[in-house]
Amino acid sequence: MSQKDVAIDRAAERRHLDHTLERIEANLDELDQRLKAYAQEIQSQKEYLWSNRDEMDHIEKIAARESIEQSVMSGDNALARRQKLDKLRHSPYFGRFDFARGGKAEPVYIGVHHFHDDLARVIRVHDWRAPIASLFYDVETGPATYESPEGTVAGEVTLKRQFRIKGGEIELMIESAVHVVDEVLQDELGRASDEGMKNIVATIQRDQNAIIRDDESQVLVIQGVAGSGKTSIALHRIAYLLYRFKDSLRSEDILIISPNRVFSDYIANVLPELGEETVNQVGMEELADELLDGQYRFESFFEQTASLLEKNDEAMKARLRFKASPAFLAELDRYAGHVEAKRFAAEDLWIARRLVPAWLLEEVFRKHRNLPTNERLGQVSWEIERKIGNQYNYDLMPEERKALKAAVKTMLRQTTLRETYKGFYDWLERPELFRTASRGRLEYADVFPLIYLKMRLEGVRSRWRDVKHLLVDEMQDYTPVQYAVIGRLFACKKTILGDAFQSVNPHSASGVEDIRRVLRQSSCVTLNKSYRSSIQITRFAQRISPNPDLEAIERQGEEPAVIRARTRKTELATIGELAREFTTSEHNTLGIVCKTQKQAKRIFEALEGGEHGEFRRLQILGEKSAAFGQGIVVCTAHMAKGLEFDRVIVPEVTAGNYATDMERNLLYVACTRAMHRLALTHAGPLTSFLDESSLR
């Protein structure tokens, strides 16, 4: 295409953009007038109701209130539409393709939100989730089809363009014959980070789009390398499903099980940016506490990981490994069956001089195995009473009913759940595998097995019973027993995502196959392309945990620096210098990612104390932290998983600090958090996970 043609196209697109913006303004004005009219109407309806309340009868008052509610609802809808339109003012669309069916090709513009010009009655921008929009992500120019609710639509894509429009100006316009091109993607990836996770609608890749739009899978397991966009895709998938099933799926029907509250905060913005409401999020510990009715105190996953790193306790590792094995779940199942069989010692019973045989009591007890114990006993008594009525044509007197209930109760072998659980290890003849954590609490590794047993023997109550889609992030950090609990608790569709290479606690982890064995009917997709980091950072991280399938995006950056310091003190001074340099850079976030919380605290205090520079925006993340902010963030690799920073410093990369497989994983997680720059510091011999060629 000649320069002249390009200039002509640009001018035409400029005019189209101006026209679209004018139409948005016209629709906004009209909406403003409608909103004003609704407000006046509501006000006058209220005044009418108030001043005539004495003369109105009950029915009239109800009708008047309903009419007010109706106006409020119409006003709310108009307001929601106004908010979406208002966002389009800044950037109404990011893509265009021309689609020909039969005769002339029609341009189709794609944006974050749909724009129906109510005044002219035409669609000016299609929502990125609309069926036709899939052509933008999936196909090149040429013959193409897409699936619509009415069936397959066939035609030809004759032109494809991508835009970056900001503040109503076209900053970038690219003509592309292929799918979403690298240039725009590179441009997106090269930018500094935002307040939290950003939406990727303009640059979704073809394989990512297929995952987002998969509305068939009952359980979709996404295994993806670090930075492959798993979390982004999962959130876009939720937005897509809310759009696709808008009549039957609402945001309150969706639940995310997230690793911690900082992560929840980090991703909180994505759905509202996509025009959807935020969805519920719950942590594993919170869920466990609810399922145990708050009756058991237990250590957290964070504490478990910290003890593993600080104590290097072989017996503890063996306990965790066993409890994370598929064999453990099978044994626990067998034990639950055994307890269930022995739990109710039925005996022949005489009530009101009538015989109730033991076998009948046993049969009725077994039938109600899904009820909580107390309800179950009540149900047994009630059914026996009914059977006596039917069989002997006799209604029990109140004292006979009481005696029946008492007799049934004594047949149950009463033990607490904790005793029953402890008994499991005696039954296995391995009592050494049950240990309590500090302050008499349960070890974290025992929490979900205990819940599983409770589910099998007594049943649990859960406020999440009605969830229609469950999303589990960082899947590698949960054990088969946790998945068994999830499977029993959530009968709905699920999206489960993570990366086996990023387990922060390999003694207590699951691979894709372990998960699929527990959650049947699952399909699995793999994402091997990594988008987050520059190619230099990705290659560097690959030396720590090589994955031959990983494909790095070709985005150029600086080589990571491994900086040797003579003493711990000079290492801190180096970190201070790097942090100071960051504060004057174009970047917004610096993560100082340590192995343990103690190490994080020491560095945070040194930076905070001013000895190595006073930093305005400096925070340390701990187990209780709830917010992700810009500036300097000091944290452990455990807390950093799922997050990303423009720059990352990994301190203390010595042979002593990073030696085990678990520490190798943590080092990998730490390095893969960096988007643009990575520096590692050490005072003492370098860890063997970093080869000498990376030294500076």
Ligand SMILES: Nc1ncnc2c1ncn2[C@@H]1O[C@H](COP(=O)(O)OP(=O)(O)OP(=O)(O)O)[C@@H](O)[C@H]1O
């Ligand atoms: N198609 C895309 N277009 C633009 N950016 C993308 C795309 N896919 C991924 N990214 C970017 O790559 C980075 C990593 O994405 P995300 O955090 O979702 O990956 P992840 O697989 O969950 O990572 P990890 O497992 O390492 O935490 C983010 O900055 C995201 O915006």
